[in-house]
Amino acid sequence: MAHAHHHDCGHGHAHSNHHGGKGLLLATLLTLGFAGVEAVAGAWSGSLALIGDAGHMVNDGVALALAAAAAWVARRPPSHRHTYGWGRAEVLAALLNGLAMLALVVAILVEAVQRFQDPAPVAGPAVMAVAVVGLLMNALVAWMLSRGESSLNTRAALLHVLGDMLGSVAAIASGAIVYFTGWKQADPLLAAGIALLISVSSLRLLREALHALMEGTPPHISAAEVGAAMEQVDGVLGVYDLHVWTVGDGEVMLSAHLQVADLAAWPQTLAGLRQVLQQRWHIRHVTLQPETDPIEPLHRPA
Incomplete structure (x- = not known):
């Protein structure tokens, strides 16, 4: 099975706290x-x-x-x-x-x-x-x-x-x-x-x-809405093991496994995902793993 991994480190931790x-x-x-x-x-x-x-x-x-x-x-x-x-x-x-x-x-x-x-x-x-x-x-x-x-x-x-x-x-x-x-x-x-x-x-x-x-989803974000929006991006067939959490003020992290239609089109799919996550929820620190085979979820939220 082919795997590709993208990790956007997003090291801008000082962006919201530097001023004031x-x-x-x-x-x-x-x-x-x-x-x-x-x-x-x-x-x-x-x-x-x-x-x-x-x-x-x-x-x-x-x-x-x-x-x-x-x-x-x-x-x-x-x-x-x-x-x-x-x-x-x-x-x-x-x-x-x-x-x-x-x-x-x-x-x-x-x-x-x-x-x-x-x-x-x-x-x-x-x-x-x-x-x-x-x-x-x-x-x-x-x-x-x-x-x-x-x-x-x-x-x-x-x-x-x-x-x-x-x-x-x-x-x-x-x-x-x-x-x-x-x-x-x-x-x-x-x-x-x-x-x-x-x-x-x-x-x-x-x-x-x-x-x-407790690594809870930030109060202003709905993980279900984030997952649904990610599944609307062209090339994404399903989103699994989605985790959204925060380390400090304003620094939201996201990781997920994605079932995609075509790994060759992953760069374009990734660009679309990053645009949606940043524009709607200001999430810049993203780790996504695309796969073409059906994925068995490791964790399924209640």
Whole structure:
């Protein structure tokens, strides 16, 4: 049986992460710096909502730092030891970040329950003042990110920051309610709300990281649609053992066995396949094996 093998290495791993690194780094420093200020202010004023919002800003700061690190690490080219490059380091860091933030959520919720049962005095005006500054700083960071390179990294970071703006609004509301009504339970209630906000983003982060580590098909791609489109290309009789996965941000890989009508026409068939995969799904790293005999699938997706 005749075999032909094509492997398009596609070593452009830095293409989507090269830009925007400096903006992400500046946004990281601003966010983490103010998180420290907010944590100190929260401890001084007795506001758990402010401490909770500081925790949320740390979450965003770490997410921004991961994005900045990914922009730097992605410049490292693949090597003989790391043939896929370093994109997977970002996924591992995201996994650790998500687990750490869930631990923070539990700590804030435990403290909120204790505070609700035994309210502590809160310096309302101080909470409002610090939270207003935090809201303005978040707006500045969001503006910086929205003007930079639009990659998966920066879009995820922007979502974090927009969520953090909600946290700042909650902290402002806490200070106002305590100051004007004296209802101290508002602070732990809003703190719990901020903690749940953190948990939603952290669980989503964990799910995406685990999906990538399990070599899952990227969320925006349907393997069934990809296979169907490949079978529409002239010369392709069937697509088998199709695998679509991602190593890091924006680097989608694809491999498959193909039954073709004529191996002599494979160069033209391959060109058609590559055009479809790149134009519709931006898949450039492709490994395809054409065969003329009927193929028995090694793996059949459920």
